[in-house]
Amino acid sequence: MNETEFLAAIRCLATDPAARGFADDAAVLGDLVLTHDMIVEGVHFLPDDPPEDVAWKLAAVNLSDLAAKGAEPVGCLLGYTLGAAAWNARFVAGLREVLARHAMPLLGGDTVRANGPRSFGLTAIGRAARAPSRDGARAGDALYVTGTIGRAGIGLQLLKDGNAGPEIDAYRRPQPRLAEGRALAPLVHAMMDVSDGLLIDAKRMADASGLAVSIDLAAVPVSGDPLDAVVAGDDYELLFAVPTDATLPVPSTRIGHFEEGLGLSLTKAGIAVPLPPSLGWLHG
Template sequence: MNEADFIARLRTLPLHPGARGLVDDVAVLGGLIVTSDTLVEGVHFLPGDPAADIAWKLVATNLSDLAAKGAAVEGVMLNYPLRDAAWDAAFLDGLAAVLRAYDVALIGGDTVSLPAGAPRVLTVTAFGRDARAPARSGARAGDGLWVTGTIGGAGAGLAIACAGAGDAALLARYRRPVPRLAEGRALAPLVHAMMDVSDGLLIDAARMAAASGVAVA
């Protein structure tokens, strides 16, 4: 079963009203904005990527989803597979760095023991607060489509990581992305729809259009 078919089946299950039909970046539970992202070794990061950078990326991708709703960050929960003491310690160093950089508190989570050689699967759930949280399904005919920052830096950084040499600034775009929390809070009161660009501009613009019942032209 592919991802689209699996999600379609999920949408037939009893859904909480805050799930927004499983078409948004987040769920809305009362005053809380909730999002969860998973990084898989060999899929979302390279086995040779520094553990501290992976910790940063894991948290930053979740904070980016909150930024895409204009949310103020409340805290994060971590699910973590223990496997190698040195790698785990370096991961904790990176986790401390990203939490301090964005003034984020750790709420809790879970740990499991991972067999040697098994790929790491890392999950963070992030919580934010906001009175509005524009949905990706709120776009209207005639709206302009805008992007903060530049597109393609993380992809270029991945190519550099694979090659082993290249521009350090682009490599940082891949390994230590910067969630646009301030921009999100500034834009949320002004727009009809918002979403995080994680899979490319064309793909994510089409998803916003489909969720909103409009077209991108």
């Protein structure tokens, strides 16, 4: 049973409607939104990454899932693997900072030891009157994105090359769009966060909605090269589908539209652009 088969088998266990078929950013149970993300040393972070930033990112990626469902943070549970003394202290400092910034209290969790690379898990719980799914886009809807795409990807490249730059902070300390998510949730037909890359995530929204999506590359607000930006991950902006005549309560940019059909197409000022070989970060 490889990863694809494992995920298919696990999806068969997710029979409860609250699971949303594992096809959404979070589970939705009444007015509660629940999400759990894990990070592993050597895979999602490196032993010499600043521990404060590891804590920040662990919380921020989960908070971004809450943001995508228009939820207000209620609390979180932490699964922590102990490390060296100084590392633990710096992790706690970073955790204190990110939880205070987003008013998410720590409610519980577990602490373990491991002989080898360490793993952390965080479960974030939020509350939303109405949590938009990613499968509700309608033909004719416009596709919008908040903020700028590609900054985190530039930051990652700077780190890999051993260079410095302000984009490193965008990669290490993403800012979940909680206020924007709450303001948008009542208006949107579908919403998700951009975690793996704009193109792959937009295609996921279109696939889930049973529609085709077309993106105008010239319209996407990017840092750096547009074709690099739209396949880079970790930006944690919000991507959403709304009627073309919607009045939006937060700054955002119209970058495409949904129509009958299937798949993703890319244009630049009206001219078709070939899709890049990879649309974003594929897990595994």
